[in-house]
Amino acid sequence: MTISPDVLRTNSENSEDTAKSAPASGEPLPSATLGGDQRRSVEQITLLLFITVPFIALVAAVPLAWGWGVSWLDLGLLVGMYFLGCHGITIGFHRYFTHGAFKAKKPLRVALAVAGSMAVEGPLVRWVADHRKHHKYSDAEGDPHSPWRYGETVPALLKGLWWAHVGWMFDEEQTPQHKYAPDLVKDPVIRRISRQFVLWTAVSLAIPPVVGGLVTMSWQGALTAFFWGSLVRVALLHHVTWSINSICHAVGKRPFKSRDRSGNVWWLAVLSCGESWHNLHHADPTCARHGVLKGQIDSSARLIRWFEKAGWAYDVRWPSRKRIDARRREEAAEAA
Template identity: 45%
Template structure:
């Protein structure tokens, strides 16, 4: 495995690794940690990370009152797909890595759908993920599974931290440092400020549909549970699995400075996110699969937006760039001695 190389520049922010501005003036704090932020983190953790677990258990128990039907399955699938695409295409590929450009209406719609997932406001999410890329699998990474020690105990502790527990309390990346482009975008900031309203809307919509279809309060509750909390539970654990398991297990076709791995078997379930080593090797690529035959629904949506004129600058890494990072090619290349 290649050694980790220290970052000397953060392309997404324009600030150097030492935290100084472009003019070399006053240093910016990269992270913020105080009791007020920790209280907000604990509240968000309980509401949107723990509650969906309880909601999933309640949905199973509620089957005794209202058996699951086609409406619940349709709500679960459609809400998972819409909010999942909001995360992978909007939050991740568009806003974090600027892998393509999108029309304002499309960008706003993706931001709203991503907000409905309940994984944090768009500006905070982007700042956290940019810090993850800067410090991936090194000190400062908010959710690495590889920093908890060696042996089985250390690996299990690392997986538990990276998959779930890190969200209880963590240093908050300074959005002025990590997301200055987003806080200058007034339309996006307006969407971010309404984050809790969007999450609530994402829970109430399936409840409304369930109530209208079944014409009963049990239908509304069932729609709320399956299209809201269960959907949130499923999507969250899929995304968290990328942070945890795919930094320990899977294939590694490309050189990258961290321990990212591909898990192609989960490509459809993760909407393309499980091509994780590909993504870390080429974070500016709108396609995580990189090849047409690798399933990547997130990229399919980007191509559809491009065909519709709602997205542009959709550029994949060149063959030469991919070949230069391919591990098998490097190992087979003849070495030269001086």
């Protein structure tokens, strides 16, 4: 089995890593990673808990911060763990594993897989398979999480936004991982990390209270660190990531040509680590930088540049002026 260009939606530019690691025709694939292609009831219940409990903490954080404040330690843990997981998703799960925007040496490859897993957004292989399928059918029938699923009227769009943001994750039918991510299923290291998702979730949730408890030498310090650095952080990162599926496919400027409704939403740029420059991403999926226009902050692209300078990343697909101009809409090009 090989990965077709349509699956990756890379405008005829697939990752060489993906092509080389895809199994040959007739060669049996290893068993699927954690979760398989059917979501069981226990998974749905667990998912519901991981959505509702951090969200309740996020809602409670506002009056708590207003009434009692938040310590610099807890705030530092929240911000540090947030951007570790966020960049693990944006650089690792998304730009590297899904789209092959660059190549990485093994230590960086493993580090990105672990960092992305600590974002608590699901096993790596399932995440990649879902996203590759999204690009194949973006905002059309077959897209796992299009906000236009139910139509274009206001009630239909509101229902679709809920589906794209949260609802789709409870669908019992899952994206076939052997079909959409055979390269990762075949990789024993990545397959192992994906199967260890529960472990990396536990590590991610445990780091803040352990650090908070040791620094303050108190159970109260551990508890507040868990609240801010684990629960609030996970909820905030989840909803920012899900907003790329929902908000960025419903509103935003579209200076580049794409076959879907992906848009640029500037106010999500910092929190999404550059992912909300979503229109360019769908116009040029393998590009390592999403914020290609003046003033568009893209911290993920900056880190990839640093990885490249350190020799950890190579063959990075940076945007060129010719490539950018070729994807501009005519009205946008005239305005520029």
